[in-house]
Amino acid sequence: MNQQANIPQDYSPRQDLLKDRVIIVTGAGDGIGRGVAKAYAAHGASVVLIGRTTHKLEAVFDEIVAAGHPEPAIFPMQLHEATEDDFAGLAGGIDNEFGRLDGIVHNAAELGSLTPIDHYTADLWQRTLQVNLTAPFLLTHACLPLLRQAPDAAILFTSTNEHEKSSAYWGGYAVSKQGLDAFMHVLADELENSSSIRVNSIDPGAIRTHIRSKAYPGEDPNTVPDVDTIIPTYLYLMGDDSQIRGHIINGQKVS
Numbered sequence: 001m002n003q004q005a006n007i008p009q010d011y012s013p014r015q016d017l018l019k020d021r022v023i024i025v026t027g028a029g030d031g032i033g034r035g036v037a038k039a040y041a042a043h044g045a046s047v048v049l050i051g052r053t054t055h056k057l058e059a060v061f062d063e064i065v066a067a068g069h070p071e072p073a074i075f076p077m078q079l080h081e082a083t084e085d086d087f088a089g090l091a092g093g094i095d096n097e098f099g100r101l102d103g104i105v106h107n108a109a110e111l112g113s114l115t116p117i118d119h120y121t122a123d124l125w126q127r128t129l130q131v132n133l134t135a136p137f138l139l140t141h142a143c144l145p146l147l148r149q150a151p152d153a154a155i156l157f158t159s160t161n162e163h164e165k166s167s168a169y170w171g172g173y174a175v176s177k178q179g180l181d182a183f184m185h186v187l188a189d190e191l192e193n194s195s196s197i198r199v200n201s202i203d204p205g206a207i208r209t210h211i212r213s214k215a216y217p218g219e220d221p222n223t224v225p226d227v228d229t230i231i232p233t234y235l236y237l238m239g240d241d242s243q244i245r246g247h248i249i250n251g252q253k254v255s
Helices: 031-042 054-066 084-098 122-149 162-166 171-191 210-215 227-238
Strands: 022-026 046-051 073-076 103-106 153-158 197-203 248-250
Touching (some): 022 031, 022 084, 022 122, 031 046, 031 054, 046 054, 054 073, 073 084, 084 122, 122 171, 122 197, 153 171, 171 197
Parallel strands (some): 022 046, 022 103, 046 073
16 A cells, blocks of 8 residues: 555645644654644644653743744643553643644654663663553543544654664664554554544654654764654644545655
């Protein structure tokens, strides 16, 4: 199946693409999450900013408000230790404040350690899978009732390339990302005929982010594309221009 066939190469989102929508973005304090949150707000969405560092979320909040876009909400959360009750509280808070939820972008990630399995500690393994796989499940599970009420909703997961999902030394990161792909496919299949919720994953490719610099410390960051190159993909798959379901999309093929 050609996963790119239905994505316009010259896609240009209309200004009101996400008007009045409420969308969660995890890992919103920097990198891809920051760029996506700002783009969604610029196209009319009220963005729920989730991240572990409050001052970074506040900086994104200030940028969005200064640009005259809908005021976002901030929910600081340590995903590596967040519980089912924490996510239920988050969903309840969104319901109370906005009365709706139209989308989730699962972007937060834990690199773990690029080391042989022999050297992995149980604590690091658990933390990496918690952030990358269990937290997306718990957040999605808590928010599905709200998403089902939306006339057009979308859930986007952040995947990674095949090398990083299957090669030596990628450890818990590789396993969690493979698991996240499987979760996306299962969820998309379950929801396809029972709701309006579209579920997909985006492989952003090589993007100039903090986690990329940790994974490839010898790489010249000036040779790596910036976040803006993949924003059209996140806009397309979140908005009602797209009816794609159950695919892993190359984020840089739209721009």
